[in-house]
Every structure is written in structure tokens, then in C-alpha cells.
Amino acid sequence: MVGIVSYGGYVPRYRITPAEIGAVWGIDGKSYGESLGVKAKSVPGADEDTITIAVAAARNALKRVSINPKDIGAIYCGSESHPYAVKPTATVVAEAIGATPDLTAADYEFACKAGTAGIQTCMGLVKSGMIKYGLAIGSDTSQGAPGDPLEYTASAGGAALLIGNEKVVAEINRTYSFTTDTPDFWRREGQMYPSHGGRFTGEPAYFRHVLTCAKKLMEMQGTKPEDYQYAIFHQPNGRFPRRAGKMLGFKDEQINQGLLTPYIGNTYSGAVMLGLCSVLDVAKPGDRILAVAFGSGAGSDGFDITVTDEIQNFKRENAPLIRHYIENAVEVNYAIYTKLKHQIILREE
Amino acid sequence: MQIPRFWRQIPNRYNLIGVQCENCKKVYFPPRIVCPDCHRLSIGKMKQYKLSDKGVVHSYTVIYEPAEGFENQVPYIMAIIQLEDGPRITAQIVDCNPEEVKIGSRVEMVFRRLGEDGKAGIIYYGYKFALVKTQT
Ligand SMILES: [Zn+2]
Numbered sequence: 239m240v241g242i243v244s245y246g247g248y249v250p251r252y253r254i255t256p257a258e259i260g261a262v263w264g265i266d267g268k269s270y271g272e273s274l275g276v277k278a279k280s281v282p283g284a285d286e287d288t289i290t291i292a293v294a295a296a297r298n299a300l301k302r303v304s305i306n307p308k309d310i311g312a313i314y315c316g317s318e319s320h321p322y323a324v325k326p327t328a329t330v331v332a333e334a335i336g337a338t339p340d341l342t343a344a345d346y347e348f349a350c351k352a353g354t355a356g357i358q359t360c361m362g363l364v365k366s367g368m369i370k371y372g373l374a375i376g377s378d379t380s381q382g383a384p385g386d387p388l389e390y391t392a393s394a395g396g397a398a399l400l401i402g403n404e405k406v407v408a409e410i411n412r413t414y415s416f417t418t419d420t421p422d423f424w425r426r427e428g429q430m431y432p433s434h435g436g437r438f439t440g441e442p443a444y445f446r447h448v449l450t451c452a453k454k455l456m457e458m459q460g461t462k463p464e465d466y467q468y469a470i471f472h473q474p475n476g477r478f479p480r481r482a483g484k485m486l487g488f489k490d491e492q493i494n495q496g497l498l499t500p501y502i503g504n505t506y507s508g509a510v511m512l513g514l515c516s517v518l519d520v521a522k523p524g525d526r527i528l529a530v531a532f533g534s535g536a537g538s539d540g541f542d543i544t545v546t547d548e549i550q551n552f553k554r555e556n557a558p559l560i561r562h563y564i565e566n567a568v569e570v571n572y573a574i575y576t577k578l579k580h581q582i583i584l585r586e587e
Numbered sequence: 588m589q590i591p592r593f594w595r596q597i598p599n600r601y602n603l604i605g606v607q608c609e610n611c612k613k614v615y616f617p618p619r620i621v622c623p624d625c626h627r628l629s630i631g632k633m634k635q636y637k638l639s640d641k642g643v644v645h646s647y648t649v650i651y652e653p654a655e656g657f658e659n660q661v662p663y664i665m666a667i668i669q670l671e672d673g674p675r676i677t678a679q680i681v682d683c684n685p686e687e688v689k690i691g692s693r694v695e696m697v698f699r700r701l702g703e704d705g706k707a708g709i710i711y712y713g714y715k716f717a718l719v720k721t722q723t
Contacts, residue, residue: 284659285699293698334601
């Protein structure tokens with residue numbers, strides 16, 4: 239049985255509201271936020287980046303189980319905001335959790351689904367017996383150009399899933415991916431901010447991939463929406479995942495627990511994985527979960543998951559629940575936001 | 588900072604790895620080669636020791652004139668932290684306002700950026716601390 243042995247999430251403490259952002263650019267940010275279904279987005283501290291967030295999430299995952307970190311045979315870090323263009327995030331994480339040196343490590347990139355791609359790789363390595371445990375991480379400090387619609391949602395956060403086949407708290411019954419060449423969102427090498435195809439990002443990109451992936455996966459598994467207690471869809475804003483859920487036949491009660499964008503914005507590679515963490519924070523044995531990530535460019539990774547009895551022995555309380563990070567937030571204004579993001583030009587020494 | 592020096596310190600800076608004198612059981616951070624109490628008796632008996640990542644604020648100060656690279660964090664808090672295992676270490680306390688910190692506040696290690704060698708250079712990571720109430 240291959241599945242999730244442990245999980246951990248992390249969201250930076252700072253928040254900024256759409257009203258605060260809109261005030262700077264002369265638009266009604268409050269209404270705009272409502273149209274996006276976003277109340278606030280997370281903002282990383284001045285000394286946080288994709289690597290520090292990945293480490294925090296990985297350490298939270300390890301606090302919940304007593305495994306030897308040296309038994310982790312693979313670490314994959316998915317992000318679209320790796321601090322280095324060349325030098326892997328995964329190596330720093332490996333060192334910080336004490337997994338070095340007998341392991342393989344690499345970074346993945348696939349917009350918002352780079353982390354779930356890591357889950358699939360770990361599943362394969364565990365299933366084939368090549369490794370005992372694999373750690374898949376999705377972590378981002380995403381950037382929206384100032385004044386761009388993305389600025390209202392692009393946020394920071396990350397999650398880590400420990401994949402193995404012993405003491406599995408949630409079995410991954412199957413994974414399926416749907417991938418095409420769709421230029422809805424991209425960032426060229428050396429560019430600070432991403433570009434996107436505006437309205438083009440909706441129908442042919444997000445909805446086509448998420449809906450097709452979910453439908454095909456349920457078809458393969460012989461399941462229907464009502465067989466799932468929880469459904470998590472990629473959440474670039476608060477509206478898309480609800481609409482995708484509705485189109486597939488899911489109800490809001492199945493979506494709510496895994497929908498975090500309204501409170502923390504779009505954490506990109508962290509988004510679906512943090513949603514899954516939030517669901518696992520409350521899930522009971524036998525609960526079935528459908529999780530569908532989406533990455534621009536474009537593709538969707540779907541996962542059909544069943545929570546096991548092992549979750550009753552699992553030490554969730556050893557690390558903060560996602561709810562803790564949502565409740566324990568501090569709002570900042572746009573001036574502090576630009577300071578935290580190092581956008582104030584300082585005097586040269 | 589020189590890259591080789593930082594690289595050698597990675598275990599200390601990432602995971603609070605210190606040493607314990609097997610003669611008197613005292614724990615040191617940063618690591619020492621010889622125990623200052625036991626001198627010759629400690630030679631070859633200083634063993635790696637992973638310190639607890641929890642402690643309390645022994646003393647602290649608020650910095651308004653930043654060290655290079657910390658300009659965006661002003662005002663920030665530097666503290667002497669009494670770790671559960673004995674040693675006191677100097678570290679930054681993050682994710683809170685100065686008025687939230689008290690002597691005796693419980694803190695927990697977090698992993699953060701310590702600095703960088705300019706925009707093209709290496710990024711240094713390591714321990715800082717955060718108030719336990721903001722962490723758990
Ligand atoms: Zn001694």
C-alpha cells in the first residue's frame with residue numbers, strides 16, 4: 239500500500255487584503271477581492287523564501303512521525319520561485335532535515351503543480367522498492383507584478399508529504415495526469431514577474447485540465463462525486479475551484495475544508511497540497527478524498543485517496559494544524575508589504 | 588562571509604548541532620574542541636550533540652541601526668536565548684513586534700535566511716527563533 243505516511247504545512251504569518259492593494263492602484267480592491275473570493279493573501283517575512291518555507295513544511299511533517307530521516311531516499315521540491323536558478327532547493331531541505339547524504343534530490347518546475355509531480359515520482363520509487371520513504375514538497379513565494387490582477391492573489395506557503403508504504407495514514411489508490419501544451423501562463427528566464435494570457439487562463443487551461451483529469455480519474459476508479467467526503471481542486475482564486483466542483487457534481491460541503499485561497503491567497507505549488515493537509519487535519523478513517531492540482535502550461539495531476547485506520551494513532555498534534563496558520567495571522571499595509579518584499583530602494587553603503 | 592567557513596558550519600546553523608563533553612556532560616554551542624572545564628580530560632571526548640530547538644528569552648534588545656543586509660527588517664529583535672540543554676546562544680527573534688517579546692518568553696527555532704553575498708552570491712540559511720505562541 240503506497241500512500242501518505244505524514245504531512246506538514248506552513249504558511250507565513252503576514253497577510254495583506256485586496257482593499258489595501260487596490261487603494262494603491264486606484265481600484266476598489268474590496269469588490270475586486272470579493273469577485274475573486276479572496277479576503278487576504280499571505281506574505282512572506284523579509285527573511286523567508288521558497289527554501290525556508292519548504293524546510294518549515296518538511297520539519298512539520300517529520301515532527302508527526304518517528305522515522306529516521308536517513309531512511310528518506312528521495313526529496314523533490316516543486317516551485318516556480320526557487321531562490322536559485324541553478325542550485326537545488328531540495329539539497330538545502332535534505333541537509334536541514336538530516337536526510338543527507340544517501341539520497342537523491344531534485345527540484346521540479348510545473349507552475350502550480352510541481353509539488354504534486356513530486357508525489358507521483360515518490361510513489362513510483364516507493365512502489366518499485368527503490369526507496370523506503372520519499373518526501374514531496376510544494377513551496378512558493380509567488381510574484382504578481384505590482385498592479386497586475388495576480389498581485390491580489392499571488393501568495394506564499396508550502397506543504398510536504400512523506401510518501402511510503404508502512405504506517406500509511408492515507409492510501410493513494412491511484413494517480414492520473416492530463417497534460418497538453420497550453421500557453422496560459424509563463425515566465426521567461428531572467429524575468430522577475432510572470433506573464434499570463436488573461437481570460438485565456440480560464441476555460442482552455444484551468445477548467446479543461448481540472449475537469450478532464452477529475453472525470454477520467456473517477457471513471458478509472460468507478461467512483462462518483464458522492465463517494466468522496468472531500469474534494470480539493472487547484473485554487474488560483476476562491477471561485478474557480480467551487481465552479482469546477484459544481485460542474486463535476488460536488489457540493490460546497492465537500493470543497494470547504496480544502497479551500498484555503500480565500501484566507502491565504504494562491505500559494506501556487508503549495509495550494510492543493512496545503513488543501514490536502516487541511517483535509518488530513520480533520521479526516522477520519524475511511525474518508526475518501528479527490529485532489530486535483532493544476533499547473534499552467536498546462537497539466538493536471540489527480541489523486542484518489544482513502545484515509546486509513548492508522549490516522550487514529552497519528553500524532554497530528556506534534557505540529558501546527560493548517561487552521562493555526564490561518565487564525566494566527568497579522569495584517570500589514572502596503573508600505574510594510576513592499577518592505578517585506580525588498581522593494582524599497584535602500585541607500586548604497 | 589567566506590563560503591568554505593559557512594559550509595563547514597552548516598550542521599550547526601541548520602540543526603543546532605553542538606558538542607557534549609563526555610567527561611562532565613556539559614553541552615557547548617557553537618562546538619568546542621576542548622571542554623574549558625575539563626581541559627585535557629576532554630580530549631577525544633567531545634561528541635556531537637543535537638540541541639533542543641526550544642528555549643526561553645534570557646535577554647533581548649531591539650535594533651534600529653541594522654547590520655548590513657538587515658535593513659528591511661528594522662526594527663528587529665536580537666536575543667540571548669537560554670536553550671533547554673544549557674547553552675545560551677545569540678539569535679534573532681522573528682515574526683513578532685518588539686512589544687510581544689518578554690524576558691522568559693518561550694521560543695522555538697525556525698529556519699530562515701541569514702544573509703546573502705549580494706544579488707549574485709550565495710544565500711546563507713540557518714537558525715533564528717520565533718515565539719512559541721506564534722508557532723504552535
Ligand atoms: Zn567537561
